[in-house]
Amino acid sequence: MSRLLLIHLSDLHIVDNNSFSDERKTSINNIIQKEIVNHSIEETILLFTGDMTWSGKKEQFDLTYKYIDSIIKYIKTLLPSTFVGFYCCPGNHDIDFDVFDIAEGEVRDRYLIAKNEFFYFAQKQKLFLESKEYHIGTFKVSNSKIKIDFFSINSTYGSRKIDADKGLHFLSPETLKAMRDFRTDNRTILLIHHFEDYFDESSSLELRNFIKEKCDFVFFGHTHIAENGTYIIDDKKIGISRGGALHDKNGSIFSVTLLCIDNTDYITRVYEWDLMSRSYMFLKEITNKYNIKTNVDIDFYTRNNSQVMDFPNAKLEEIFVFPDLLFEQNKERNISSFDKFVEILSEDKKYIIVKGFEKSGKTFISRYLFNYYAKNNGNPLLISRNYEKKNFELTIKEAYKNQYNSSRMDINRYLKNDLNNKILIIDDANTFSPSFISGLIDNNECFETIVLLCNDKKFLNLYNNGISSVDPSNIYTFEVQPFIVSKRNELFTKTLKLVSPDIDTTKIEKSIKEMDKIISEQISIVTTNPEFLFLFAKSFGNRTYQSAGSNIFNEVFESNIIISLSKYNENSEKKIDIPIALLLLESLGHTCFKNSKNIFAEQELISIVNERNMKSNLKKHINFTDYHKAFLTSRIICEMDTDRYAFISNSYLSYFAARYLKRLITLKRREEFSEELQYLSDNISIDLCGDILLFLCYQTGDMSIIEHLVHRANDFYKNKIELDLNVNNMSYLFSSSLPRRTIPSEEDKRALKKKQEQKEQTALSTREKNDFERDAKSVVNTVFDGFRFVELICKILPDFIENIENDELIMNCVNSLYEYSHRFLYQLFLPLDEAINKEKKYLDQLDKYDDLLEQDLNDFEVSSTAISYQLIRIVYNSIARFSSTDSTIKALDNYDNKSILYTIENLYMHAYIEGETQFINSYKQAKNILDNTYSKRNFLYNLIEDTFFLYLIKYPNFRYFGEMQGLIDKTFLQEEKGKSKSSKKFINKIRKPK
CATH class of the missing domain: 3.40.50.300 (P-loop containing nucleotide triphosphate hydrolases)
Structure with a gap:
């Protein structure tokens, strides 16, 4: 790795030959030799950041020149074939104030006259030739493409005879212009005696902006305090080296910086004079990186x-x-x-x-x-x-x-x-x-x-x-x-910090949990692109998102589209009318849906435009080409092949189709709207029909749509039998016991997250398929039609329960979650139950006992119980995940739990709400009912233990003592011969570190 050695000296304050002893000069030379040899240095540059003299006298600069020349000559003995660079800037002690006091003219001119000896010194080194305000010198690194510009600034305007000069310095107009005009593809190092805090407000801001935008490294002095490391301005890292006082007899300091040519690494080593050894000794090392200014404009x-x-x-x-x-x-x-x-x-x-x-x-x-x-x-x-x-x-x-x-x-x-x-x-x-x-x-x-x-x-x-x-x-x-779970939450975290820079970690975690729940529940219709997720998190962080969920879709989804169209207008000579664009997209979305495909020909969009142009009340003619180009450029539609296009996702299609139906309500075309609503609910198991219904609810907040869904669910489940353990109408479920749940582990926690990612990945990969067609007579689709009604009601209820004034409608919604979910389960399990009963009847009719056949039937019952248990878990989890919120739980709790299954379903709902006391009470209630009803363990115990398992993983920071600790121990840990185990070590593994 190629490195350049920068030797930084500052504040020598030389007066005469006794100011800096030969032993110190020799010691510095020894340090330089060691650095060159140990690090294979090929080139060196000597930097002096002001106050080379005590009072700016000619004889003092002559001594400084001899000293600088002796160092350069010594380095050349070590590296005879290379050029040794030298750059410097003046300090306040390089002013001859005796001259300043008698000089005539403007203050600025008197400062320049008083620094004449410095300029004579600098010109010997070919510095400050073109200007006395600043100097720009370029150093070409040998055997490399790298060049370094050294920008030296005269910062001495405003200096006084004493050093009490903070806030008094200013930069000359000529220097300010040079700083503003300075542009280079090279790395840039600034040399200045005074740092930004020594200037007046205006000059300080100019200097700060110059350093931020155009500098990679800054060397300065004046304070006699050695400071090295990284200076951060608005997240940009600039390397800094503040030189200590070289003149100090007791604490003389200088530093060397090894600047890597191939990357942004640098190492600075500071050396301090040691009175005991009479030599410079290593004091500290700083290793860091700096941001190199961009080569681009x-x-x-x-x-x-x-x-x-x-x-x-x-x-x-x-x-x-x-x-x-x-x-x-x-x-x-x-x-x-x-x-x-x-x-x-x-x-x-x-x-x-x-x-x-x-x-x-x-x-x-x-x-x-x-x-x-x-x-x-x-x-x-x-x-x-x-x-x-x-x-x-x-x-x-x-x-x-x-x-x-x-x-x-x-x-x-x-x-x-x-x-x-x-x-x-x-x-x-x-x-x-x-x-x-x-x-x-x-x-x-x-x-x-x-x-x-x-x-x-x-x-x-x-x-x-x-x-x-x-x-x-x-x-x-x-x-x-796609952005799922971890990546999505990383984006949410960054957005929340932008919205509220002072937000604490606890609040971020809580907000992310809420947002993650909303997104994961609606993954079938939420677009997972970064722009949408950013806007959603921004809306959530600003608290414009409210429980009546129209905001998440109507505000964020629409904002995403409008922003895209607005940016098109910003960059296009031919502007489009955004409200008209939305109308065209609504009609296009509805056309695609009615045609049962997310593909449309160019002619279909032309027809929609022509139809709009024929409207007598439309004053401005719509140019098809302008809007077609806008939709493509804004990534709302995309080209599939020649003259065939599609919405970029089925989510966009569903969104605009729903907007079209919303417009029917606005235009009071109720009869037409009712026909469309009937069609959607008739085909509810087709994904896009359900998605359009969801968007429609969120966009309109129309309670009649919810009533319609509840009414249709009621029609579907009318006369269908409910799974009811009180009458034991699915007896095989009690034929065997299942393995007990173990206490949650770190692996379980990771598995739950992975499962969520897989679930979302599956939903995203399947939702873009054109799921418009199906076999209407399919038994499977008929069964799942019913659950689709329940799923939609689950998703809608939390966002609208506060706005539903009709108590009967609320109870009908809640009833659909409890009663219809168990009618759905009965339909699922009935074929299994019938098959088992048929085999049992067959066995009873056999003249000769067949133990192998009976064993096969027992095995089938065991596996059927296990499968059914998993299906119940899936249904309960889905309903609880979608419907359980702080606003819905009261209504869900108030429903008459006439069945133990209702009680357990309600317990799943509490497992999705961070309420420790409420969960414990619900768990104990379900456990007591089971203990008082059944003499031996069955699958119902597995279900309630599953809720406990789920709660502990979802909310691991619960208070681990008293009743909660006892319940955990009793539920998950078996006693061994009178010796009880403690769950503490297991729980600590899934808890977050404090």
């Missing part, structure tokens, strides 16, 4: 780092969450972190292809990747659709013109030069023409790596446009995975 970098989503002043790096990537060439090497992805990019592959669904975050990846290489001294180039010209060369030039300061390096030099980390990033690669892809392949040697981000459904376009000619062994392919 700073304005473009700033824009690219600004948040594209609806959040003022947020930076991309503050909100970006890297998604999980499926590695197609190596399934065991899936990528879950950005650092791992960068490691992949450094491997010997020319092409990296990242596929993903629409709005999966590919554009965020492209922008974040660009910024990463930009601020790490790389030379990235980002190509998106708005840069595309007739061919590859013109497109590259257009992007380069926007992203780099072409006055410093033209496009031809950029393409031909062997630059550090020259990476080409192409977003929406599948939309580029064959001629562009051909040009890309022909010129691929101009770049170290080419990253292509494309739509997974359009990858074939990219392949057919020319990538097929690339050797497959030179390509890595990744697929972006």
